[in-house]
Amino acid sequence: xxKPWQAKLVLLxxxxxxxxxxxxxxxxxxxxxxxxxxxxAAFLTQKCRLDNAIIKFEIWxxxxxxxxxxxxxxxxxxxxxxxxxxxxxxxSSFEKAKSWVxxxxxxxxxxxxxxxxxxxxxxxxxxxxxxxxxxDDEEEEEEDDATTTGAGGNSNGTPSGGATRAVPxxxxxxxxxxxxxxxxxxxxxxGQGVVELFTEIAKKIPID
Ligand code: GTP
Ligand code: MG
Numbered sequence: 001x002x003k004p005w006q007a008k009l010v011l012l013x014x015x016x017x018x019x020x021x022x023x024x025x026x027x028x029x030x031x032x033x034x035x036x037x038x039x040x041a042a043f044l045t046q047k048c049r050l051d052n053a054i055i056k057f058e059i060w061x062x063x064x065x066x067x068x069x070x071x072x073x074x075x076x077x078x079x080x081x082x083x084x085x086x087x088x089x090x091x092s093s094f095e096k097a098k099s100w101v102x103x104x105x106x107x108x109x110x111x112x113x114x115x116x117x118x119x120x121x122x123x124x125x126x127x128x129x130x131x132x133x134x135x136d137d138e139e140e141e142e143e144d145d146a147t148t149t150g151a152g153g154n155s156n157g158t159p160s161g162g163a164t165r166a167v168p169x170x171x172x173x174x175x176x177x178x179x180x181x182x183x184x185x186x187x188x189x190x191g192q193g194v195v196e197l198f199t200e201i202a203k204k205i206p207i208d
Contacts, residue, residue: 004047004053004054004055004056005053005054005055005056005207006055006056006057006058007055007056007057007058007080007081007202007205008057008058008060008078008079008080008081009057009058009059009060009079009080009081009082009083009198009201010059010060010062010072010075010076010079010081010082010083011023011059011060011061011062011082011083011084011085012062012064012072012076012082012083012084012085012097012100012104013064013084013085013086013093013096013097013100013117014064014086014087014090014092014093014096014097015037015063015064015065015066016037016064016087017064017085017086017087017090017093017119017120018085018087018119018120018188019038019061019062019064019083019085020035020038020042020061021035021119021188021189022083022085022117022119022186022188022194022197023042023044023059023061024188025188025191025194026046026194026195026197026198027044027045027046027059029191031188031189031191037063037064037065038061038062038063038064039063039068040062040063040068040071041060041061041062041063041068041071041075042060042061043058043059043060043061044059044061045057045058045059046059046198048198048199048202050199050202050203053207055202055205057081057198057202060075060079062075072103073107076104076107076108076112077107077108077109078109079108079109079112080109080111080112080113080205081112081113081114081115081201081204081205082104082108082112082113082114082115083114083115083117083197083201084097084100084101084104084114084115084116084117084181085097085117085118085119086116086117086118086119086167086172087118087119087120088118088119088120088121088123088124088165088166088167088169088185089120089123089124089163089164089165089166090166090167091166091167094118094166094167094172097116098175101114101116101179101181105179111206113182113201113204113205114179114180114181114182115181115182115183115184115197115200115201116172116175116176116181116182116183116184117183117184117185117186117197118167118169118172118183118184118185118186119185119186119187119188120163120187120188120189121185121186121187121192121193122187122189122190122192123162123163124163124164124165125162125163169185172185182197182200182201182204184196184197184200
C-alpha cells in the first residue's frame with residue numbers, strides 16, 4: 001500500500017537526554033546547541049518511507065523534568081510506539097529509562113513497540129576497541145563544569161567530546177534484548193542512528 005498510515009509515537013526519558021533534539025533531527029534534519037527544556041509536551045509529525053509503505057509518525061515529545069511525570073500517561077496511553085531515551089554519558093538517565101520501560105510495560109498498550117535509545121554518542125572519545133572495563137568507570141563530576149570543552153576547535157577527525165561512557169553498550173543491548181525492546185545508539189548532534197531508529201520502529205509496528 002502507498003497510502004500513508006499513521007502511528008502515534010511517544011518519547012520518554014530523563015530531562016536533557018536529548019529527546020527534543022532527536023526529534024528535531026528526524027523532522028527537520030537540524031540541531032541546536034542549547035535547546036530549551038520542553039514544557040508539557042510538543043507535537044510533531046514526520047513521514048517515514050519503507051519499501052512498501054509510507055508511515056506518518058505523530059510524535060509526542062514529552063518533557064523530562066520530574067514535575068511533568070504525571071502527564072506522561074496521557075501521551076503513551078494510545079501510542080503504538082515509544083522511544084525511551086537516555087544519555088550514554090549519564091548513568092542515572094539509564095536507570096530512569098529502565099523505570100520508563102517498566103511503566104510502559106505495565107500501563108501502555110500491550111503491543112506497543114518500545115525502542116531504547118542511548119543518545120549523545122558524539123560525546124564519547126572512544127579509541128576504537130575500547131574495553132569498557134577500564135578503571136575509569138567511576139562517576140566523576142558529571143556536571144557541566146567542563147566549561148567550554150576546548151577540543152571543539154580542531155577538525156582533525158577526533159571526537160570533540162572526550163566524555164566518559166557511563167552506560168556500556170553491551171549492558172544496554174542485553175537489557176533491551178531481555179525485554180524485547182529495539183536498541184539504538186544515536187547522536188542528535190551528528191544525526192548518527194536517528195533515521196535508522198525511526199525506520200526500524202516503523203517496520204516493527206503492526207499494520208492493522
Ligand atoms: P527535556 O525537554 O527537558 O526533557 O530535555 P530533552 O530530553 O528534550 O533534551 P534536549 O533535546 O532539550 O537536549 C538537552 C541538551 O543536550 C541541549 O543542550 C542539546 O543541545 C544537548 N544534546 C541533545 N542531543 C545531543 C547529542 O546527541 N549530542 C550532544 N553533544 N548534545 C546533545
Ligand atoms: Mg525536550
